[in-house]
Amino acid sequence: MAIASPDEPNDALAAFFFRHGIHYGWVVAGVTFLTMLVTAGAVGAPGVLIGPLQTEFGWSTSDISSAFAVRLVLFGLLGPFAAAFMNRFGIRRVAAIALLLIGAGVLGSLWMTTLWQLFLLWGVVVGMGTGLTAMVLGATVATRWFSARRGLVIGLLTASTATGQLVFLPLLASLTQAVGWRSALGLVLAMLLLAVVAVLALMRDRPSDLRLAPYGASDTTPAPIPPKLSFGAMLASPLIALREAVITRTFWVLFGTFFICGASTNGLVQTHFVSLCGDFGIVPVAAAGMLAVIGIFDFAGTVGSGWLSDRFDSRTLLFWYYGLRGLSLIYLPFTSFSFYELSLFAVFYGLDWVATVPPTVKLAADRFGERANLVFGWVFAGHQLGAAFAAWGAGFTRTAYESYLPAFFIAGLLCLLAALAVVTVREPRQPALALATP
Numbered sequence: 001m002a003i004a005s006p007d008e009p010n011d012a013l014a015a016f017f018f019r020h021g022i023h024y025g026w027v028v029a030g031v032t033f034l035t036m037l038v039t040a041g042a043v044g045a046p047g048v049l050i051g052p053l054q055t056e057f058g059w060s061t062s063d064i065s066s067a068f069a070v071r072l073v074l075f076g077l078l079g080p081f082a083a084a085f086m087n088r089f090g091i092r093r094v095a096a097i098a099l100l101l102i103g104a105g106v107l108g109s110l111w112m113t114t115l116w117q118l119f120l121l122w123g124v125v126v127g128m129g130t131g132l133t134a135m136v137l138g139a140t141v142a143t144r145w146f147s148a149r150r151g152l153v154i155g156l157l158t159a160s161t162a163t164g165q166l167v168f169l170p171l172l173a174s175l176t177q178a179v180g181w182r183s184a185l186g187l188v189l190a191m192l193l194l195a196v197v198a199v200l201a202l203m204r205d206r207p208s209d210l211r212l213a214p215y216g217a218s219d220t221t222p223a224p225i226p227p228k229l230s231f232g233a234m235l236a237s238p239l240i241a242l243r244e245a246v247i248t249r250t251f252w253v254l255f256g257t258f259f260i261c262g263a264s265t266n267g268l269v270q271t272h273f274v275s276l277c278g279d280f281g282i283v284p285v286a287a288a289g290m291l292a293v294i295g296i297f298d299f300a301g302t303v304g305s306g307w308l309s310d311r312f313d314s315r316t317l318l319f320w321y322y323g324l325r326g327l328s329l330i331y332l333p334f335t336s337f338s339f340y341e342l343s344l345f346a347v348f349y350g351l352d353w354v355a356t357v358p359p360t361v362k363l364a365a366d367r368f369g370e371r372a373n374l375v376f377g378w379v380f381a382g383h384q385l386g387a388a389f390a391a392w393g394a395g396f397t398r399t400a401y402e403s404y405l406p407a408f409f410i411a412g413l414l415c416l417l418a419a420l421a422v423v424t425v426r427e428p429r430q431p432a433l434a435l436a437t438p
Contacts, residue, residue, distance in 0.1 A: 025145035040164030065395025070123030076384020078131025080238035080377030101129030148216020155306015241374035259386035267390030297350030314359030326415030
């Protein structure tokens with residue numbers, strides 16, 4: 001791989017990789033991949049906890065879903081401020097603190113006995129920890145460390161999030177069934193510890209900290225480190241970016257379609273698919289295994305989407321992604337939940353799980369320039385608000401109507417609306433600028 005700077009980095013680890021022809025941006029991307037994978041595993045854990053918590057504590061599906069919905073709201077609303085924190089305090093420090101917060105929430109839940117503790121630990125603490133990383137971490141790393149192959153890197157890091165949410169579920173479901181949900185959460189804690197060690201040992205904040213330019217940069221002179229904002233200015237920067245963005249149609253289209261994206265993925269399928277399958281006599285381990293299949297096809301779909309977003313109109317890609325996802329969700333309620341039908345759903349739905357992220361990031365970068373990482377944080381907040389709405393709404397339909405299927409059908413129709421809405425985004429008049437503040 002090409003080295004962006006002719007001078008050896010002033011960091012021992014970076015210099016080691018430099019001498020072996022590897023730009024340190026790939027190491028940072030690898031650590032970010034692990035961090036987002038493990039964080040996503042913690043985000044996806046509630047998918048196998050609903051049944052055991054109902055059995056042990058007698059809480060209703062609606063109450064448990066409401067607590068998990070708080071987590072998704074915070075996960076989204078902290079996104080814009082996470083971008084500001086990374087610009088002010090550095091990626092390494094923010095990522096480490098986020099992982100420790102998630103670990104504290106998961107660890108505390110091993111001893112919880114009341115519903116308010118579920119709200120506090122899984123709603124607030126885990127919600128804040130996951131919100132400090134979210135999609136903004138991957139977008140910031142990809143655009144700060146990479147000039148070339150940026151779309152591919154965004155696709156890889158995005159895939160790590162969805163894949164972590166889905167591939168962890170079979171392991172957690174098996175452990176929950178065999179030895180209980182608390183032992184299953186022990187696996188999550190072990191992975192969080194591994195990620196913290198990797199972040200502290202290998203993560204670096206900026207290429208310029210190591211006397212490097214971003215990977216593939218035509219100008220091999222490292223960019224100067226920008227002056228740090230005051231704490232007050234840092235907290236205000238996401239609000240300023242939001243004020244400038246809300247007057248544009250593009251922002252509301254991206255916000256609205258990402259709301260639907262979250263409602264049709266994290267909030268609905270990730271949270272309730274295992275319980276939905278249980279209504280049709282499918283055991284949790286088998287249902288979680290089907291989610292793992294979704295995760296495998298998601299990895300291929302999202303990495304491919306990153307590659308495609310470097311080459312094709314993002315609006316066209318999003319039209320097809322939302323349209324096909326909507327059709328797959330509408331198809332599911334009309335099946336008999338046989339192995340063949342669920343497998344067909346897993347393949348087509350999996351290819352679209354978060355394939356929407358790379359072209360959405362690219363549209364935000366094209367339209368909003370140097371503030372785009374902050375604007376994307378607000379767009380991602382829309383994603384998580386949609387997820388929270390679906391997590392609560394599907395739990396409500398299950399409690400009120402004894403069926404999850406209306407929620408899946410409605411989500412499919414919303415995806416079709418998103419497919420139509422995204423084609424109204426106009427081409428930017430100016431060339432694309434960097435997504436993250438340099």
